[in-house]
Amino acid sequence: MADTDSLKDIEHYTQALKAPRIRESAARLAEQARSDAWSHEDYLAAVLSREVTARQSSGSQTRIRSAGFPTRKSLEEFNFDYSPSLSRETVSHLGTGVFLTQAYKPQPSGAANSRLGFTNFVGGRLLRLRSITYPARR
Structure with missing residues (x-):
């Protein structure tokens, strides 16, 4: 019962904080934390790192999209034959x-x-x- 109430609280708080990746990973990471005997700090660090990583990735995707590039390219795809x-x-x-x-x-x-x-x-x-x-x- 307490776990269900805690998960409902987490869902409410993540909606208020606009942190959907925490909501998606909190329960799964909580199970892993229990089975691996993580400390509270380790659990919190794992949950927050997922959110930060996702936000950084999302932010870079948004900046690339707003730049209006016709396609996304990387240095690995660059053809050096055109510029020897x-x-x-x-x-x-x-x-x-x-x-x-x-x-x-x-x-x-x-x-x-x-x-x-x-x-x-x-x-x-x-x-x-x-x-x-x-x-x-x-």
Whole structure:
């Protein structure tokens, strides 16, 4: 009886919080938690991680859809035969985004003493990095 009341409470709370994945996984994870002797914290972490993962996936799908791309493509599908000057290894490395966490000193382009050239270079880099780390919102 107590389990049924608890599940009804969870269903009510997840509707109020607009967290449907918690509602879908709470009972199943509760059974697993009981059988594997999870702590309350472990159970809560498992339930919340499901919700967070689903929201992140849903958010990225929404951003891709709202961007209006005609089809969804990935780096794995890219045909390097059309652009032989591109290095497959370099593009794969850049696709990981590792360079975003590494500090580097930007090298100015243009004339050696051209402040405008350096400003355009750094401004362009910052805009490019911003679009990679923080997708545009509508």
